[in-house]
Amino acid sequence: MFKNIIFKRLIILILISFSITFGVYAFLEEETGQLDSIPNFDEIIPLVDSNKYSHLKSDALATNQQGFFDEPIEILTVYGTVYLDPESLAFQVVNNNGYIWSSTINENVPGLPNTFKRRARSAIILESFNTGVTSFALTEENLYESNTEIELTLITNGFHALITFGRSGIQMGLYVTFGLDSIHVEIPYEEINESGVFKISSIKVYPYFGAVLENQIPGYVFLPDGIGALVDYKLTDPLISTNYQKEVYDRNIGYNLVSNMNTFLSGGTRIYAPVFGFVHGINQNAVFANITSGSEYAMINLYFPARTRGFTTVFSEFVYRKTYRQPIDKVGNTISLLQSFSNQMDIKIEYTLLENEDANYVGMAKTYRDYLDLESYESQYDSIPLRLDAIGIEKNKGLLFNQTTVMTTFSEFRDITLDLNSHGIDYIIGNFSGFTKRGVTWSAPQYENISRRLGSKNDLESLQEALSSLYFVTEYLKASNQSSGYNQYFDLAKKINDQLYTYLSGTDTKYLLEYHAVQSIMNKSIAKLSDEPIDGFAIESMGSLLYDDFSNKKYLPEAILMYQELLSNIEKDIALYDVNSYLWKSMDLYYDFPMYSSQYITFDDTVPFLSIVLSGSVQLFGPHANFYPYARDELLRLIDFGVYPSFVVTQKSSKELQETGLEAIYSSKYDDIKKSILAYYDFVDGALSSVIGQRIVDRQVITNGVIQITYENDIVIYVNYRETPFTQGSLIIGAKNYVIKDLNA
Numbered sequence: 001m002f003k004n005i006i007f008k009r010l011i012i013l014i015l016i017s018f019s020i021t022f023g024v025y026a027f028l029e030e031e032t033g034q035l036d037s038i039p040n041f042d043e044i045i046p047l048v049d050s051n052k053y054s055h056l057k058s059d060a061l062a063t064n065q066q067g068f069f070d071e072p073i074e075i076l077t078v079y080g081t082v083y084l085d086p087e088s089l090a091f092q093v094v095n096n097n098g099y100i101w102s103s104t105i106n107e108n109v110p111g112l113p114n115t116f117k118r119r120a121r122s123a124i125i126l127e128s129f130n131t132g133v134t135s136f137a138l139t140e141e142n143l144y145e146s147n148t149e150i151e152l153t154l155i156t157n158g159f160h161a162l163i164t165f166g167r168s169g170i171q172m173g174l175y176v177t178f179g180l181d182s183i184h185v186e187i188p189y190e191e192i193n194e195s196g197v198f199k200i201s202s203i204k205v206y207p208y209f210g211a212v213l214e215n216q217i218p219g220y221v222f223l224p225d226g227i228g229a230l231v232d233y234k235l236t237d238p239l240i241s242t243n244y245q246k247e248v249y250d251r252n253i254g255y256n257l258v259s260n261m262n263t264f265l266s267g268g269t270r271i272y273a274p275v276f277g278f279v280h281g282i283n284q285n286a287v288f289a290n291i292t293s294g295s296e297y298a299m300i301n302l303y304f305p306a307r308t309r310g311f312t313t314v315f316s317e318f319v320y321r322k323t324y325r326q327p328i329d330k331v332g333n334t335i336s337l338l339q340s341f342s343n344q345m346d347i348k349i350e351y352t353l354l355e356n357e358d359a360n361y362v363g364m365a366k367t368y369r370d371y372l373d374l375e376s377y378e379s380q381y382d383s384i385p386l387r388l389d390a391i392g393i394e395k396n397k398g399l400l401f402n403q404t405t406v407m408t409t410f411s412e413f414r415d416i417t418l419d420l421n422s423h424g425i426d427y428i429i430g431n432f433s434g435f436t437k438r439g440v441t442w443s444a445p446q447y448e449n450i451s452r453r454l455g456s457k458n459d460l461e462s463l464q465e466a467l468s469s470l471y472f473v474t475e476y477l478k479a480s481n482q483s484s485g486y487n488q489y490f491d492l493a494k495k496i497n498d499q500l501y502t503y504l505s506g507t508d509t510k511y512l513l514e515y516h517a518v519q520s521i522m523n524k525s526i527a528k529l530s531d532e533p534i535d536g537f538a539i540e541s542m543g544s545l546l547y548d549d550f551s552n553k554k555y556l557p558e559a560i561l562m563y564q565e566l567l568s569n570i571e572k573d574i575a576l577y578d579v580n581s582y583l584w585k586s587m588d589l590y591y592d593f594p595m596y597s598s599q600y601i602t603f604d605d606t607v608p609f610l611s612i613v614l615s616g617s618v619q620l621f622g623p624h625a626n627f628y629p630y631a632r633d634e635l636l637r638l639i640d641f642g643v644y645p646s647f648v649v650t651q652k653s654s655k656e657l658q659e660t661g662l663e664a665i666y667s668s669k670y671d672d673i674k675k676s677i678l679a680y681y682d683f684v685d686g687a688l689s690s691v692i693g694q695r696i697v698d699r700q701v702i703t704n705g706v707i708q709i710t711y712e713n714d715i716v717i718y719v720n721y722r723e724t725p726f727t728q729g730s731l732i733i734g735a736k737n738y739v740i741k742d743l744n745a
Contacts, residue, residue, distance in 0.1 A: 038631070038675055038676055038679055040628065040629070040630050040631045040632070041631045041632055041635075041676070041679055041680070041683075042632075043632070044632070044723050044735050044736050045630065045632075045723060046723045047705050047721050047722045047723055049704060049705065050599070051229075051597075051599050051603045051604055051605060051606060052596055052597075052599050052606050053605070053606060053704070053705070053721065054230075054605045054606065054607050054699075054701050054707065055604065055605050055701060055704050056701045056702075056703060056704055057218075057220070057232075057282045057701070058218045058282065059218075059282055059283070060218040060281070061218075061281060061284070062099065062217050062218055062219060062280040062281025062284050062285060063217075064098075064099060064100050065106055065212075065213070065216055065217060066100065066102055066105075066106035066107075066108070067100075068083050068092060068100070069083055069084075069085045069090070069092060072084055072085055072092070073085075073086055073154075075154060075157075075158065075159065075178075077157040077158060077177075077178040078157055078178065078179060078180055079093060079157075079178040079179060079180060079181070079182075079183075079353075080093060080094065081093075081094070082158070082178055084159060085104075085121070086150070086152055087143070087144075087150075088104070088118075088121040088122050088123060088143050088144070089122075089123035089124070089143060089150070089152075089159075089161055089174065089176070090102070090103045090104040090121050090122075090123060091103050091176065091183075093178065093183075093353075095285060095353055095355055096355055097284060097285060097355055097356070099280065099281075099284070099285045101209075101210070101285070101287065101353065102209075102210075103123065103206045103208065103209040104120055104121040104208050104209075104211075105117075105120045105121070105208050105211050105213070105311060106213070107121070109213060109310075111309075112309055116308075116309050118142055118143075118144035119142050120207075120208040120211065120311070121144075121208070122142035122143040122144060122207075123143060123161075123174065123176075123205070123206055124142065124143060124172075124174065124203060124204065124205065125140065125141070125142050125203070125204040125207055126140070126141045126142070126165055126168070126170060126200065126202075126203055126204075127139065127140050127141075127200075127201040127202045127203075127204075128141070128168045128170060128194075128198040128199060128200050128201055129198065129199050129200075129201050129321060129323070129338055130197060130198055131197045131198070131199055131338065132197040135336075136323055136336070136338045138201060139167060139168060139198065141165045141166070141167050141168060143163065145165055145166040145167055146166045146167070147166030147167070148163070148164065148165050148166040149163070149164040149166075150162070150163055150164075155175075155177070156177075157177045157178050157179070158175065158176045158177030158178055158184075159175075159176055160173065160174065160175050160176075161173070161174045161176075162191070167198075168194075168196065168198035169195075169196045169198060170192070170193065170194045170196070170198055170200060171191075171192070171193040171194075172187055172191055172192045172193070172203075173187065173188055173191030173192075174186075174187055175187075175188075181352060181353050181354075182350055182351060182352045182353065183350070183351040183353070184348070184349070184350055184351075185205060185206065185347075185348070185349045185350075185351070186293075186346065186347060186348050186349075187203065187205070187318075187346070187347040188346050188347075189344050189345055189346050192342075194342075199320075199321055199338070199342070200320040200321060200342065201319070201320060201321055201322075202299075202317050202318060202319045202320060203317065203318045203320070203347065204301070204315060204316075204317045205315065205316055205317075205318070205347065205349060206315060207301070207303075207313060207315040207317075208311070208313050208315070209287070209313075209315065209351070210278040210280070210287055210313065210314070211308075211311045211312065211313035212233045212278075212280070212311065212312050212313075213305075213310050213311055214233070214234065214235050214236060214305055214310050214311075214312075215232075215233045215234050215235055216233075217233060217280045217281070218233070218280075218281055218282065219232075219233055219278065219279040219280045219281055219282060219286075220232045220233065220278070220279050220604070220605075221233075221276070221277070221278050221279075221302060221312060221314045222276060222277040222278065222279070222288075222361045222364055222607075222609070223244070223271075223276060223300065223302060223314070223597075223603075224271050224272060224273045224274075224275050224276060224300070224609065224610075225246065225268065225269060225270075225271060225597045225598050225603075226268070226269030226270070226272075226594045226595075226596050226597035226598055226606070227269075227593075227594045227595060227596060227597060227606065227607070227608050227609060227610045227611065227641070228361065228365075228597060228606065228607040228608060228609030228610060229597035229598070229603045229605065229606055229607065230361065230603070230604050230605035230607055231244075231302060231312070231602060231603055231604055232604045233312055234305070234312075235305070236305040236306050236310050237304070237305070237306055238306050239306075240304045240305075240306050240307075240601075240602055241306060241307070242307075243301060243302060243303045243304055243307050244300075244301065244302035244303075244304075244600070244602065245299055245300070245301045245302075245317075246266070246270070246271050246299060246300055247271070247298070247299050247319075248271045248273075248274045248291070248295050248296070248298045248299065248300065249270065249271065249272075249274075249295070249296070249546050249580050249582075250266055250270040250271070250544070250546070251264070251266050252319075252322075252548075252556075253495075253501065253547055254495045254496050254501075254547060254548040254550060255322050255324040255339075255495065255496055255497075256324075256495065257325050257327070257334065257497070257499070259502060259504075260502060260503065260504040261501055261502060261503045262503050262504060262505070267598070268597070268598025268599070268600060269594055269596060269597060269598045271300060272579075272580050272581055272594065272610060273368070273580070273581040273610070273613075274290065274291035274295035274298055274316075274581070275288065275289060275290050275291070275364070275368055276289050276300050276314050276315075276316070277289060277314075277361070277364045278314055279359055279360060279361075281359070282359070282360055283356060283357055283359050283360060284355070284356065284359050285353075285354075285355060285359050286353075286354040286355075286358070286359035286360060286363065286364065287351050287352070287353055287354065288351070288352045288354055288363070288364040288367050288368070289316065289349055289350070289351050289352075290349070290350045290351075290352070290367075290368060290371060291316055291347075291348070291349050292348045292349070292350050293345065293346045293347065293348035294318050294345035294346060294347040294348060295582075296343075296345070296546070296555075296556040296557050296560065297318055297319045297320070297343045297345055297556070298316050298317065298318055298319075299316065299317045299318075299319065300314070300315075300316060300317075301314065301315055301316070301317055302314045302602075304602065316349060318345065318347050319343065320342045320343050320345075321338060321339040321341075321342060321343070322338075322339050323336055323337065323338050323339070324336075324337055324339065324496050324497055325337075325497065326497045326498075327497060327498075327499070337497075339496065343555070344555075344557075345557075350371075352367050354367065361607050361609055362612060362696075362697075362698060362699050364609070365609050365610075365612035365613045365696075366612070366697070368613050369612070369613045369614075369617075369695075372581075372584065372585070372613070374584065374585065374614070374617035374618070375617060376616050376617055376693060376695070377616070377617060377618065377619065377693055378693055379427075379692045379693055381426065381427040381468070381692070382689060382692075383425075383426060383427050383685050383689050384427065384644050384681075384684065384685045384688045384689050384692060385427045385428070385429050385468065385619060385621075385644055386420070386425055386427065386428050386429070386644070386645060386646075386647070386677070386681050387429050387431065387589075387591065387621040387644065387645070387646035387647070388416075388417070388420075388428050388429065388430050388431070388646075388647055388649060389430075389431045389432075389433065389473070389624070389646065389647070389648040389649070390407075390408045390413040390416070390430060390431070390432050390433070390648075390649055390650065391407040391408055391433055391434050391440060391648065391649075391650050391657075391662065391665075391668070392406065392407060392408055392409070392432055392433065392434035392435050392439075392440070392451070392454050393405065393406055393407070393434040393435070393436070393437065393438075393439040393440070393451055393453065393454065394407060394434055394439040394440050394441060394656075394657060394660045394661070394662055395438060395439040395441065395442045395482070395507070395660070396507050396659050396660040396661075397507055404437075404439065404453075405439075405652070405656050405657075405660070406453055406454065406652075407434070407650040407651060407652050407656060407657070407668075408649070408650045408651045408652070409453075409454050409455050409459070409651070410432075410454050410455035410459040410460050410462070410463045411455050411459050411462070411463070412651040413430065413432065413463055413649075413651075414459070414462055414463040414466045416649055416651070416670050417463070417466040417467055418466055419670075419674075420677065420678075421466070423678055424682075425677075425678070425681055426468075427468050428467050428468050429467070429468055429469045429471070429589070430463070430467040430468075430469065430470045430471065431470075431471045431472075431473050431538045431575070431591075432463075432470065432471070432472055432473065433472075433473035433538075434473075435447075435450050435451065435454060435472055435473075436448070436449060436450065436451055437449070437451045437453070438480075438482060438483055440473075440661065440662060441480065441482075441505070441507055441508060441660065441661030441662065442480045442482035442483055442507070442508055442661075443474075443475075443480070443483055444474070444475035444476070444478050444479060444480050444483060444510065445474075445475060445476045445477075445478065445479045445480075445483065445485060445486060445513065445517075445518075445521045445522070445525070446483050446484055446485030446486075446521065446525065447472070447474050447525045447528075447529060448485075448524075448525060448528045448529070450532065457532075457533070460532065460533050460534075461533045464533045464534060464535065469535040469536060469573065470533075470534045470535050470536075471534065471535065471536045471537060471538040471573070471575055472529055472532070472534050472536075472537055472538070473537075473538045473539075473540065474525065474529075474537055474538070474539055474540070475539070475540040475541055476513075476518055476521060476522040476525070476539065476541075476542065477512055477513060477518060477541045477542060477545055477547075478503065478510040478511065478512060478513070478541060479491070479492070479510060479511050479512075479513050479517075480508045480509070481508055481509045481510070481511075482507075482508045485521055486513060486517055486521060487517075488511075491513055491514055491516075491517035492511045492512070492513065492514065492517075493511075493512045493513060493514045493515070493547065493548075493549045493550075493551070493552075494549075494550055494551040495548075495550060496548070496550045498550075498551070500512075501547060505661055506659070506661070506663075507659075507660060507661045508661065512545075512547055514549050514551070514552055514554075515549045515552065515554045515558065515559065515562055516552070518562065518566075519562065519566060522566055523566070523569070526569075526570055530571065530572060534572070535572060535573055536572045536573030536574055536575060536588065536589075537570065537572060537573075537574055537575070538575040538576075538577070538589075538591065539567075539574065539575070539576055539577075540577055541577070542563055542567075542576060542583070543576035543577050543578055543579030543580065543583055543587070544577065544578040544579065544580060546559055546560070546580070547559065560582050560583075563582075563583060563586070564582070564583065564586055567583070567586040567587070568586065573588040573589070574586065574587050574588050574589075575587065575588065575589035575590075575591050576589075576590065576591065577591045577592045578591070578592045578593075578594065584614065584618065587618065588618070588619075589618070589619050589621065590614065590618050590619065590620045590621065591621050591646070592621070592622070592623050592646075593610070593611070593620040593621060593622055593623075593643050594610065595622055595623070595634075595637055595638075595641065595643065607699075608640065608641040608642075608696075608699070611641040611642050611643060611696070612696045612699065615642050615694070615695045615696040615711075616693055616694050616695030616696075616712070617695075619644060620641075620642065620643045620644060621643065621644045621645070621646045622634075622638055622643045622644070622645060622646055623646065624646050624647055624648045625645050625646060625647055625676070625677075625680050626647055626648055626665075626667050626668060626673055626676075627666075627667070631676070631680060632736045633721065633736070635680055635683050635684055636719050636720075636721055636736065636737075636738065638684050638688075639683075639684055639687040639688060639717060639719055639738055640707050640709060640717075640719045642688060642691065642696060642709075644684065644688070645680050645681055645684050647673065647676075647677055648665060648668050649668055649669075649670045649673065649677075650668040650669055650670065651669070651670060652669065653669045653672075654666055654667055654668040654669060686738075686740075687717050687738050687740060688717075690713075690715045690717075690740055690742075691711040691713065691715050691717070694711040694712050694713045694715070695711065695712045696709060696710070696711055696712075697710050697711060697712050698710040702718075702726075702728065703726075705720065705721045705722040705726075706718065706719070706720050706721070706722065706726050706733065707719045707721075714742065714743035714744050715740060715741070715742055715743070716740070716741045716742075716743060717738060717739075717740055717741075718731065718733050718738060718739045718740075718741070719733075719738045720733040720734065720735065720736065720737055720738065720739075721736065722735065722736070723735050723736065
């Protein structure tokens with residue numbers, strides 16, 4: 001029956017496409033009974049425009065706002081002539097458009113105080129702690145500090161400077177070299193000397209490179225906040241009193257007194273990749289910055305005009321030390337201490353100079369994609385995948401005894417899968433959580449024996465055969481106090497103040513494990529489970545959680561290397577959740593892909609930078625669609641960004657999850673959400689099935705609320721977020737709908 005409906009819809013689609021324009025396809029909502037009972041899908045509500053969308057930008061010409069330095073040193077490089085100010089180490093270059101890129105501001109702006117000019121011109125701004133006083137007072141220096149010495153040496157395609165700061169006496173080396181289309185900046189750790197009482201807190205590198213005075217230059221700053229964000233250059237707004245500053249890969253969680261780490265949250269979404277950029281004239285001139293070393297301790301800063309004498313600037317900062325509070329008794333008294341050792345890193349930043357059609361956030365995404373050198377994937381299916389997460393066993397505390405609830409057995413999950421197959425969804429990636437006797441919440445980190453309450457091994461084999469792929473969901477960084485397989489006295493990681501990383505919930509307490517325990521437990525578990533009839537592992541936390549193991553003197557760079565090594569040793573497929581860039585090459589599937597930026601009031605646009613980077617290389621799956629407040633807009637966003645739908649399902653009602661660690665799941669019973677699964681999947685598949693395994697090569701805003709996405713196979717998807725149809729020539733897009741066009745048709 002359903003196949004007949006699909007066939008009829010296909011015929012109608014073909015007829016509609018020829019009536020609009022040759023080679024154009026649009027989603028058609030037929031009254032099938034499948035869609036008419038889903039109000040948050042069918043109802044067309046007005047578009048509430050905000051910075052969660054992308055907007056049309058000005059195409060105004062960017063003109064040079066400053067001339068060359070007075071009496072610079074001219075350095076001949078493969079890029080061309082570099083103009084260097086030897087006193088501040090500021091540089092200028094000219095691109096092929098004749099546009100001057102400068103690492104500093106125009107000093108001729110009236111009213112700027114000399115102190116600000118010197119700070120803005122300096123290649124390095126150093127902050128250091130004075131250990132000679134008990135308060136560890138912070139001192140800031142730039143290259144104009146009295147008694148600062150610079151030993152400048154010209155090298156091939158650039159220069160090297162040995163800097164000794166006048167007040168602190170701290171010494172460091174700076175290398176700047178120029179390639180065919182790039183600038184490389186490096187501060188090697190081995191060239192840093194801080195033998196006196198001053199110890200480095202942080203280093204800001206070329207903090208005013210590309211800075212713009214108010215809105216004198218058309219363009220924007222790109223931030224890797226969430227999926228991606230843009231901030232337009234604009235006039236000074238006195239209401240914006242706080243600059244943007246975020247640590248790459250989220251807040252460092254090792255320096256706090258928080259007793260429940262579940263409450264130690266970042267404001268908004270985090271930074272997934274160590275990059276940023278700025279555009280001077282859309283499709284004219286741009287710079288894309290990529291922190292290729294030292295990102296574990298990096299921060300991205302965006303200074304707004306109200307705080308910087310009218311200038312907007314974006315730059316990276318690197319943290320070498322922090323102060324922290326150390327408990328001294330059980331009453332809660334603490335003292336302030338300074339990190340006794342330095343975070344070890346070689347700072348390396350690559351600035352790529354982009355021009356013309358690449359001088360925008362899409363060009364930045366393609367540049368980063370080329371740098372990562374991600375492999376493309378191929379699919380044996382003509383339809384998109386559906387991520388389907390099933391919950392098996394969950395535990396909770398009873399009055400006298402712990403209670404066990406079996407939400408879905410292997411056979412029941414198989415039946416759900418076969419039912420969806422019968423309705424035309426053939427490509428289903430199943431993820432089964434809670435497959436041990438301790439259930440979803442209490443199992444971590446030990447996963448070895450499958451609970452027979454879920455069914456026999458034959459049942460599991462039948463489930464695997466029904467699904468396209470079957471993954472077991474596991475967690476190896478966090479250990480539940482209701483589980484086993486680890487020693488609570490010797491295997492738990494600690495913060496710098498000797499406190500445990502503790503996560504409290506209503507049903508259990510979890511702790512972060514020491515690195516050696518993670519390795520031992522994970523290797524043992526994977527070896528045991530690999531004999532089961534499954535296709536891979538969906539591993540929680542590892543993709544997003546980075547922490548220091550201070551008691552064993554193991555730090556963030558070693559954590560990343562450990563993760564990469566552990567994952568490389570797994571022979572089966574790997575799915576990770578909410579994943580930072582250092583593990584993108586280590587996974588096969590990306591779950592819970594970020595769909596928004598932080599949407600701070602200072603942001604102007606949300607853009608799919610991350611999905612453009614990963615398109616065609618990794619299958620991306622969004623958060624569970626069970627909980628969409630207004631599905632239509634969220635599904636259009638999936639299509640716009642090239643992301644596939646996800647659902648969590650159970651055989652029993654989600655009411656059974658109340659008073660468990662999964663009580664936030666309020667709608668999961670398959671019989672209740674079946675119509676939504678079919679409708680949502682059909683809507684997204686109608687668009688994205690034409691571009692499976694293809695990379696996004698361009699994305700344009702036709703008008704606010706209407707987006708054009710172009711793929712490398714010459715398929716163009718038009719998305720209309722507006723509540724009214726959009727017409728442009730022969731192109732007609734229905735309200736809250738999409739159209740597909742094949743440029744080769």
